Amino acid sequence: MSTTDLAPQDTNRTERPSVDRQRVTFPRVVHMEWIKLRSLRSTTLTLAITVALLIGFGLLFSSLVGSGEGPDQEDFSDPTSITLGGVMLAALATAVLGVLMSAGEYATGTIRATLAAVPSRLPVLWGKVVVFAVVSFVLMFVAALGAFLAGQSVLSSRDMDTAALSDPGVFRAVVGAAVYLTGAGLIGLAVGVLLRNTAGAITLVVGALFVVPGLIQLLPSSWNDAIGPNLPSNAANSVMSVQTAGDSLSPGTGLAVFAVYIVVLLAGAAVLLKRRDA
Amino acid sequence: MIEVNDLSKRYGDKLAVDALSFSVRPGVVTGFLGPNGAGKSTTMRMIMGLDRPSSGTARINGRPYEQHKAPLQEIGALLEAKSIHPGRSAYQHLLALAASNGIGKRRVLEVIDMVGLTEVARKRAGGFSLGMGQRLGIASALLGDPQVVMLDEPVNGLDPEGVLWIRNLLKGLADQGRTVFVSSHLMTEMALIAEDLIVIGRGRLLSAGLLADFIAGSASRSVRVRSPQAADLRALLLGDGVTVSVSEPGVLDVTGLEAAEIGERAAAAGLVLHELFRQEASLEEAFMELTHDSVEYHATTAEPVTTGRTNR
Numbered sequence: 001m002s003t004t005d006l007a008p009q010d011t012n013r014t015e016r017p018s019v020d021r022q023r024v025t026f027p028r029v030v031h032m033e034w035i036k037l038r039s040l041r042s043t044t045l046t047l048a049i050t051v052a053l054l055i056g057f058g059l060l061f062s063s064l065v066g067s068g069e070g071p072d073q074e075d076f077s078d079p080t081s082i083t084l085g086g087v088m089l090a091a092l093a094t095a096v097l098g099v100l101m102s103a104g105e106y107a108t109g110t111i112r113a114t115l116a117a118v119p120s121r122l123p124v125l126w127g128k129v130v131v132f133a134v135v136s137f138v139l140m141f142v143a144a145l146g147a148f149l150a151g152q153s154v155l156s157s158r159d160m161d162t163a164a165l166s167d168p169g170v171f172r173a174v175v176g177a178a179v180y181l182t183g184a185g186l187i188g189l190a191v192g193v194l195l196r197n198t199a200g201a202i203t204l205v206v207g208a209l210f211v212v213p214g215l216i217q218l219l220p221s222s223w224n225d226a227i228g229p230n231l232p233s234n235a236a237n238s239v240m241s242v243q244t245a246g247d248s249l250s251p252g253t254g255l256a257v258f259a260v261y262i263v264v265l266l267a268g269a270a271v272l273l274k275r276r277d278a
Numbered sequence: 279m280i281e282v283n284d285l286s287k288r289y290g291d292k293l294a295v296d297a298l299s300f301s302v303r304p305g306v307v308t309g310f311l312g313p314n315g316a317g318k319s320t321t322m323r324m325i326m327g328l329d330r331p332s333s334g335t336a337r338i339n340g341r342p343y344e345q346h347k348a349p350l351q352e353i354g355a356l357l358e359a360k361s362i363h364p365g366r367s368a369y370q371h372l373l374a375l376a377a378s379n380g381i382g383k384r385r386v387l388e389v390i391d392m393v394g395l396t397e398v399a400r401k402r403a404g405g406f407s408l409g410m411g412q413r414l415g416i417a418s419a420l421l422g423d424p425q426v427v428m429l430d431e432p433v434n435g436l437d438p439e440g441v442l443w444i445r446n447l448l449k450g451l452a453d454q455g456r457t458v459f460v461s462s463h464l465m466t467e468m469a470l471i472a473e474d475l476i477v478i479g480r481g482r483l484l485s486a487g488l489l490a491d492f493i494a495g496s497a498s499r500s501v502r503v504r505s506p507q508a509a510d511l512r513a514l515l516l517g518d519g520v521t522v523s524v525s526e527p528g529v530l531d532v533t534g535l536e537a538a539e540i541g542e543r544a545a546a547a548g549l550v551l552h553e554l555f556r557q558e559a560s561l562e563e564a565f566m567e568l569t570h571d572s573v574e575y576h577a578t579t580a581e582p583v584t585t586g587r588t589n590r
Contacts, residue, residue: 008431022350022381023347023348023379023380024348024378024379024380028380029378031378032375032377032378035370035374036366036370039373040363040366041365058529104363108362108364109360109362110362110371112328112358113371114375114378115328116357117348117350117379118349118378119346119349120344121344135370151548197387206525208481236542254380261331275330276508277329278323
């Protein structure tokens with residue numbers, strides 16, 4: 001090709017400052033994932049519902065506990081766990097949101113556009129992890145704190161035992177609730193990449209987090225004692241308990257076990273994302 | 279510049295792309311033709327790094343796509359229309375893709391305007407027609423002002439005005455010195471815009487070169503003769519390597535002889551000719567002839583029969 005052939009193209013490029021200095025960097029991939037998250041009504045709605053569930057159930061449990069109908073205060077290990085009673089249900093919502101963030105891209109075909117823009121692929125997964133973890137943790141921590149404070153004031157107005165954030169283990173339990181909710185979402189995100197199918201991933205994650213812990217209790221107690229505390233939801237639960245109950249893990253061990261699940265699933269997701277056809 | 283070297287893709291025991299090698303040069307529009315299932319889309323996906331090759335390499339501007347630091351500046355591709363979440367607007371979709379490559383909002387608005395989607399850019403893409411989805415795909419291909427543009431069936435679902443727009447767009451991009459690689463099953467469209475042509479069948483390369491050479495090289499080139507003594511003329515001309523078909527009374531299509539030779543023989547025999555001219559094969563005929571044996575899915579009713587070849 002002669003230089004005259006190149007000339008018009010070169011001028012074309014200098015006239016276009018808007019496309020200068022294009023490069024894929026990790027912060028830019030994070031920015032892309034942030035735009036994707038906030039531009040869907042379904043994700044913002046799911047997050048709002050999660051916050052509402054967390055605070056709503058905290059208020060509901062603190063209003064009803066010990067009222068003669070339903071559970072008594074003795075059924076809960078402590079006042080903190082009453083006000084964080086909505087975490088289980090809220091975790092269902094964050095887990096689904098995690099699945100939607102990853103498997104949802106496969107369902108709609110967006111993944112091909114995404115990987116064409118970021119062909120090295122892995123930054124896309126880490127970008128999703130960062131955006132989801134930060135957004136979820138901040139929101140869920142605020143919501144858990146809100147549920148705790150609102151719930152404790154309800155308990156106090158009903159002249160029942162209350163807990164304060166400065167009591168031993170209480171603040172850690174509130175942070176633990178946010179860890180549980182965020183971790184459930186990350187598990188959903190990883191499984192979504194592994195299965196690339198929204199319905200399948202939701203079924204698997206909901207089953208593993210919420211159904212298996214119930215089923216495992218039907219096994220002989222020697223099995224149950226060995227497996228039960230190490231299941232992801234039970235391990236995460238021990239992080240948000242003020243008092244360690246009988247056979248459950250200590251908060252530190254629980255956090256470590258929960259983290260191992262997340263790391264292993266994300267590593268598997270990374271390997272398959274890199275290797276498979278999109 | 280796209281360079282494909284010994285590229286293969288195997289799905290189970292089926293070889294979708296079989297040791298394909300070709301290159302696509304800048305400055306012209308290159309057409310990519312092949313029957314359904316020939317492996318065109320798979321090849322394009324491997325060039326984009328979306329499908330992993332079983333063996334071989336595909337390079338864009340000298341490197342595998344995933345090694346480029348500014349990928350959208352190297353190549354923009356439309357592979358499947360509607361690679362977008364139906365709940366997201368076209369604007370947000372393009373904004374997200376642009377953000378990953380450090381491309382600003384201004385360029386996003388520019389490409390939306392370029393493809394004529396300004397009015398619907400803020401609406402949910404779920405309501406887009408096929409044609410609008412196609413325009414959105416082209417907008418995302420142009421986001422990075424790329425050196426190479428690769429489009430899989432870009433005119434699908436476009437109205438005549440849209441087809442004309444694509445034609446001018448692709449020619450314009452090629453004139454700016456960019457590499458333009460386009461697949462289409464519309465031969466007439468391809469004949470209008472492409473200068474180079476790559477033809478594949480059953481995953482294998484059948485032809486690569488200038489579109490004009492491809493058509494000229496086709497054996498279905500024939501000479502049309504109109505004569506009141508057609509029957510005599512036919513008997514006179516038939517011989518080794520010469521076929522004569524009668525397309526209508528008094529009109530013969532002759533292959534295997536040049537027009538001059540036919541005229542001279544007719545004159546020597548004292549036969550009257552009313553018309554004598556050479557017929558160029560169409561791209562479609564040349565294509566059919568080449569891919570006849572490599573069509574993956576034959577219709578059950580008949581073989582693909584082309585016009586002007588009634589008698590073989």
